[in-house]
Amino acid sequence: MSGRDSGHARRRTVVLYGSDAAYGDLLAYVLEIEGYQVHQTSSRRTSGNRRVVSKADVVVLDLGSTPRAAHERLRQVAALCAQDGTPLVLLTDDATAASALRPLLGDRGQAVVRSRGARGIVLAVREVLEQGAGPCAAGSLSYADLHMDTSRYRVTRAGQDIHLTPAEFRLLKHFLAHPERVLTRKQLAQAAWPQKPDVGRRTVDVYVGRLRRALTPAAQRDLIRTVWSIGYALTAR
Numbered sequence: 001m002s003g004r005d006s007g008h009a010r011r012r013t014v015v016l017y018g019s020d021a022a023y024g025d026l027l028a029y030v031l032e033i034e035g036y037q038v039h040q041t042s043s044r045r046t047s048g049n050r051r052v053v054s055k056a057d058v059v060v061l062d063l064g065s066t067p068r069a070a071h072e073r074l075r076q077v078a079a080l081c082a083q084d085g086t087p088l089v090l091l092t093d094d095a096t097a098a099s100a101l102r103p104l105l106g107d108r109g110q111a112v113v114r115s116r117g118a119r120g121i122v123l124a125v126r127e128v129l130e131q132g133a134g135p136c137a138a139g140s141l142s143y144a145d146l147h148m149d150t151s152r153y154r155v156t157r158a159g160q161d162i163h164l165t166p167a168e169f170r171l172l173k174h175f176l177a178h179p180e181r182v183l184t185r186k187q188l189a190q191a192a193w194p195q196k197p198d199v200g201r202r203t204v205d206v207y208v209g210r211l212r213r214a215l216t217p218a219a220q221r222d223l224i225r226t227v228w229s230i231g232y233a234l235t236a237r
Contacts, residue, residue, distance in 0.1 A: 011037040012153060014125060015052055017077055018042075018062030018091075019070065023114075027060070030118040031125070053080045054165055057087070057153075058125055064093040064114045081109075085167045085193050087128035091121065129153070141176035144223060144236040146215070148176055157215060167192045168211045175224070175234035184231040208232055 014036045018024050021040075028038040041052060053059060059081050061074050081088045088109035110124045141148045145158040155162040155172065164172065174183065174191035189199040192207065212224045225233045 011035060012057040012129065013037045013039060013055060015056040015059045016040045016062065017059065017066075017074060018064075019066050020062065020064075024062070027062075027118050027121060030122055034122050034126075036125070049077050050080055053077065053086055057166060058089060058129055059086055060089045060091060060121070060125065062091040062114075064091050082196070085170065085196070087166065089121065089124050089128060141173065143176055143179045143234060146172075146176065146223065148173060157217075157220065160217070162214055164211070164214055167207055168214065171207060171211050172215075175232075178234075180233060180235045180237070182227045182230055182233045188231065 012035075014031050016024050016028060016038060018040075019042060024040050028040055031038050039052065039056070059077065061077060063071065063074065066074060078088060078090075080086075090109065090111040091114050092111060093114050110128055112121055112124045114121075116124075140150060147156050148154070150173065153169065155164055155169070170192040171188060174188060185201045185204040188204050188208070190197075192204075193199045208224065212222060215224070216222045221236070223234055223236055225235050227233060
């Protein structure tokens with residue numbers, strides 16, 4: 001879907017990591033035409049990676065423009081993506097150089113040769129985002145004044161847009177699919193991080209807390225109830 005057709009859907013954020021500023025500017029320009037919000041950051045920077053990744057809908061790592069000395073820093077970014085369930089697109093001119101990071105792609109990422117061109121890379125970005133939409137991608141879910149349009153990756157409460165990370169989106173989708181039902185932390189972890197069976201209770205608690213804050217602006221009622229020692233429930237009662 002191009003930016004001209006996206007209507008009022010939230011602009012999804014693409015974070016670009018690389019050292020070739022000119023190539024990054026070109027890729028950012030094409031992505032912005034397609035309706036994405038783009039944030040560029042140098043592969044030489046090491047601070048703030050967790051904060052940047054947590055706000056991304058998809059991360060693009062450009063190995064083709066990055067000195068081998070910086071590949072370890074990109075590995076750290078890829079590991080953060082895997083931990084958060086953030087889709088990852090790996091750009092490379094050298095399949096050997098990419099092989100060390102390829103295991104971190106999982107089912108939520110793609111490796112793309114740069115010669116495929118900017119349009120090919122945009123297609124890869126779109127594909128990994130669609131993969132993350134899950135089985136409800138063609139429909140919508142609602143409860144109380146919450147509405148989720150899974151095909152457009154949009155969440156609103158009382159008509160106001162709610163911006164969520166991919167992991168928060170998957171958590172909320174599972175809540176909306178099972179309203180007023182108490183969900184265990186294990187069930188929530190499996191829904192939000194299906195490729196990571198070792199996600200712990202603390203991670204679930206942190207992300208539910210973030211989701212709760214995102215869904216409860218101003219004086220609106222908290223819709224997520226904590227069930228001590230068990231898990232959480234989405235309820236308006």
